Amino acid sequence: MKCLITGGNGQLGRALFETMKTSNEVILLPKEKLDITNEQTVENVFKRYCPEFVFHTAAYTAVDQCEKDQVKAFQVNSIGALNIAKVCKKIGSTMIYISSDYVFDGKNTIPYLETDIPNPQSIYGTSKWLGEELVLKTISESYIVRTSWLYGHGGKNFVNTMARFAVSQKEVKVVSDQIGSPTYVNDLVNVLLQLIDKPYGIYHVSNDGQCSWYQFAKVIYEYVGTDPNLVQPITTKEYGAAAKRPAFSLLNLNKLESNDVLKPRNWKAALEEYFVKERLHD
Template sequence: MRILVTGAYGQLGREVISQFSKEYQIIGYGKKELDITNEENVGTVIKKISPNVIIHTAAYTAVDTCETNIKQAYEVNTIGAANVAKAAQKIGARMFYISTDYVFDGKKEVPYLENDETNPLSIYGLSKLAGEKSVLKILPVCTIIRTSWLYGHGGKNFVNTMLQFAKQNKKVKVVDDQVGSPTYTVDLVRVLLALMNKPDGIYHVSNTGSCSWFQFAKRIYQEAGADPELVIPCTTEEYGSLAKRPKYSVLDQKELVNVHIEPPRKWDDALREFLRKELAND
């Protein structure tokens, strides 16, 4: 089976290639090899490779920057996803589209189910939801995976940023009124592998349990051997981000359970493993 991975040089794309290449023939393309915003280029490249499966991890994920680069956010997250779906549909390939918890508004107080009403608060969330809808319209039979607070090796992410601050014993303010589930790319990809033999549909995948960004940062400092008291809580308003974020975006993984896949381990266990690997490479 031949699998094409878009966004191959991102932290998720790299992890997909690392794990999937043990079982499948993998072709990983970044934006130099595959410009997803160019429909003609996407059609030509995908027809030439003729993969059985496309795992679409390419995305514009800078949440605050999306607020000012609206055109680019939609070109990549919506039109790009639609272009990949059209090419997949033409050659009869299965498609996996990676989406986000930011399609929800965070007004719920219990975890979000796969069929809960979406209502994004940011351009990033809106462009990713529009991507979901475009893909589903072109390919009604496809797999959409919503994940949250993603971090992995070799990428720019919250954990790596906090780890650098911890090493410098830097005092840092972190929001304490946004709650979600941090997700380690290694664990997300393990589930992706399991979903290869399961029905298409919308699935929520994250590490289990939840925390605020402040609690998350505090744990990173602790695990890195720094003083967790250097992490100071603040409100979203005090922090003053450009993009609105959901106050609560924990994902219920009911659909995974329905297809007999066990949701990933607790977020703090996953974080511990990630940090152990990162610190060992120092």
Template structure:
């Protein structure tokens, strides 16, 4: 099986390629330098030359607040870039996995969303990711759409690294406590994605580590495990205004994964503990 992974320089793409190599899969990771997904002819030629059996499309414009003003670039990457890949894929009949987001939902209430719930994004980034989903669904049949949330990994920036950096200078932090979701470790997610692509159980899935929390609770667990004495004050979304509207409810049901025989991911607390061990090893190497 030959697998192409876009967005190799991102948190998820990096770990998907790393896990694929560990499993002995013939896997190729590309960055925007290797493959500009907004360049249609470049995409077509690249795909036709490589002829992958599976494409895992992790590349995306993910700067949520910046997207509200940089709309043309965000659409070009998340929608047109996806269309270029999908169209090229149709020519070689390979499987296509599109990585989506909890931001496609309205983000209200307290009940976990299921895959059949109607998306209703409230920020431009979420809108473009949903439009990307529609491109995939309308163009090919052998697709997987995987909606993920609150991702963290060793590569790049994330909430954990931000909290640790802030803790170096401050002993007290205000963190939003009324937005709920599931932190998701890219190491765990990578294994699951590779498990899914080996099947023909196409469709839409939710994938995140088990359990729910809010950002303030997540921060408290980060400081507890990292043994940092930082007081976390829980504040409301309204007290921390952002350019893009954030969903208060990012809870997603993963029941469909287990119903289809896939291995559920460990709890987010377990994942966070293992991430710190990876981070410690990473820092030792550096």
């Protein structure tokens, strides 16, 4: 199949490309080659390639910075998604839009269903939720995939940062009162490729199981071979981030299984494989 991936500089875009390139025609476009905030540019590029599937992974993901640069957040995450959707509809492409657990307010005590009503608490979360709404109202041939705590090889993410601290034996303070599930980018890619012949709509995808950021960091230190007691707990209030995070953002994965999509493995098993591939863990 012929696929186009936006967000070519990001960890998900790169992972999708590496997985798909051997058996598909794949066009990977970084922001330097595709300004998603310009509808005419999007149309010109898409008409040149005429993809069957468009994986829209491009996003402005600097959560705290979004609070300060609100115009950019909505231009990229909302209007950018709309531009992609409008052009996909025009040329007959199927769209896969990557969204976030931050569309929820974190007040649940059980994992969020796809049918739960979003109530984002940050500009980032609001811009991603608006992106969802604009896509769903524009093109019916689309998938909205919400994921959480994404990490992969290369680039900036929580696992890479904590692993670097662990290697240098650094003591760190990590938030202990936010609960969710990490998502290994390779496992997300596997699910995305299974979804593209399933019914259109919203799907939740993360690795199985749950933890706090603090617990997550301790396991990272363990896998690197560093004393996990160097990781100390801190509350969200003590940490004092600019953007409000959901205290509980675990995603219910049952819709995957009901559509014969293999649910991703437990987050610890995925993290272990990540470190094997990074050659930091035997």
